Amino acid sequence: MASTQSKAIIPLKHLLIYGGLLVTLSMGIRHGFGLFNLPITAANGWDRETFALTIALQNLVWGALQPVTGALADRFGAFRIMMAGGILYALGLVGMGLSTDILPFTVAGGLLIGLAQTATTYSVVYGILGRNVAAEKRVWAMGVAAAAGSFGQFLMIPVEQGLISHFGASDALLLLGLMATLMLPIAFQLKEPAGSSQLQLGNQTIAEALGEAMHNRSFQLLTLGYFVCGFQVVFISVHLAPYLSDLSKAVPAVGSPAVASTALALIGLFNVFGTFYAGVLGQRFPKRYLLSGIYASRAIAIALFVFMPITPFSTYLFAAVMGFLWLSTVPLTNAIVAQIFGVKYLSMLSGLVFFSHQVGSFCGAYFGGLLYDRSGTYEVVWMIAIALGIFAALINLPIQERGLGRLQST
Template sequence: MSTNTSSQKLTLRQVLIFGGLMVTFSMGIRHGFGLFNLPITFTNGWGRETFALTIALQNLIWGAVQPITGALADRYGALKIMIAGGVLYALGLAGMAISTDAFSFTLAGGLLIGLAQTATTYSVVYGILGRNVAPEKRVWAMGITAAAGSFGQFLMIPVEQGLLSNFGANDALLILAIMASLMIPIAFMLREPNTANLQQGSNQTIKEALREAMGNPSFRLLTLGYFVCGFQVVFIAVHLAPYLKDLSKIYPDVGAPFVATTALALIGLFNIFGTYAAGILGQRLPKRYLLSSIYIGRSLAIIAFVYMPLSPTTTYIFAAIMGFLWLSTIPLTNAIVAQIFGVKYLSMLSGLVFFSHQLGSFCGAYFGGYLFDRTGSYLIVWNIAIVLGVFAFLINLPVKERAIERLAVT
């Protein structure tokens, strides 16, 4: 006898609204961390490597713990996980504000916020979405949710710049901590009535699901490609503002703070359109080809930005193009994972792929600061980002998007 669980599912509107709000706060707040780079390092007398290491550690912890957090959310439900994430996010921001030494700052901004992001960003939210949204609407819904996160990035950049200008870095972080705590009531709106009944699939265990995924060539290719995504976007998010400031010696017009702020805001704005377009196109076209196009498009945009004369206008054009390509990989990559393996362990498997993304994020954030401190230039890292984009373009082409064959249908 089958059990009808449709009445126990969250509605599509509920998932989209509150899932979107969750990633709006979690992704939006972190998107503006690059604005705090120079104010914090200058005030405390730290090198850029210190701030870069904090953000790099944050991304590494986020990625390393994400599969575990995803597995817990798949097994026990996402509510408690998201509540814990909201608490840790607020504590981490407050800790960054009151820290007077590099170790405590890195502990708060790296460890606590890294853990918080495992519980409040795409992997857990997409797990809820996968269990509650019909397959034929899944990629579109993932695109909508990613677009909400993009809106958060667009919204929070001017908000955080305004807080910095009016209150200074420390008080701005405390205000952001209060805003982060709003994720706690949002989590209750995403509570799934009966997670056990929504666990669609066979009796496959977590260990079996991991073995199956790691043995799948397409999963491994997606994982490698996601490393590149993380490297590129986090390097740009953390180091674009200092890069523009440095080049103001040659191109004076790009050194004004509003240029970097506008550029980061444009990334968030055009990211809304890019992620939504990815969700729409992913329903109609092979997702692997869309992913490859995104990566090669990024490399071409970086080449033009770095090797052509710089001005506020060219900076804004670069930001708009990169914004359109920024997080469009997320709904496409997660949709392929769901298409191949089903949704029973979607949060965990998405988290596993995301670990590679965050290894790339760690490298992009840390080596951006490390190589700058040693060479006085970001050019080496820009070139690495270009080469990696070509690599990701190539390895996504052979990905197979068909569901895996099992003895029992999941």
């Protein structure tokens, strides 16, 4: 296959450091939103469905607008998009911290932060990677960037828990808003020269790229599998802490906030290793088989956690295993997209796949809260997460990773 780029515009080391820092902040802050569930709902007299709906809307907005943001970044460059995202992220966090009514809280936490995440997370950063990293190192570089986001999750969980404990949930959100402004100077370090987004070979238009992808069988299967990823990870991140709190009557030791925050931090820590090694293994083995194994392993891990006696140790073990599998799908999924379709519209096409992920995220967050409020238990949602894991393991197997014919002639 011919190369799809001319030469690196941003040095690899520079790009990995600052791209990793941007993802660390953006993903790290959002990973801790589950810690705000109980204190926010208790302080405002809301039920869990209200908080869950805000996080669900955030994920849905993120997914629905990611292809649009990705297309803008591919067409005009990522710098302006990342700057706008950093500003919106800070405004959204401040809005959440100041809100005492449901509507402004939902607008700030759902709409503003959801839109901000389209501009500060993987799809836009991976577009920059695609333009600057050679194909033989691309999966590895994506794994490193995903590992940086995972480290942010590990780093930010104790930070956010500490802010909540010392300042309360509302002030903690204001302080996180201040922290989010650090994304602005980081974005300056990732600025590409004008026109660099047009250096890719080929004359394909955005409309042609969209039509090609939407009619591709492998793209369809990859998209369905990513729905499952979103459902599982967001359900766990938002509802694990309340789930453990509910168990405190039967098993007092697991109801401590420290157990939940430690478990979420362990997910972030082991996610560092999982995403990194997903990038390494993705350079050597078929990525579809790795994805299938990840989804099957998630189903097994969830089943063992739910059906075995739950203790602090079993919770930490579950968190470590799930952490290793958490975002390891991200570099593999995006690398398959780049391998099949090339990198010219990588941010946009990755955004399309990611939309399915975020529809799953919406369902995991919202239906977790809805079904809990209706039934008083999370057990049904756990069963759904297991079944979806088996489904995703099966549908990833037929994916074809070969590049399209047009790439052979460029």
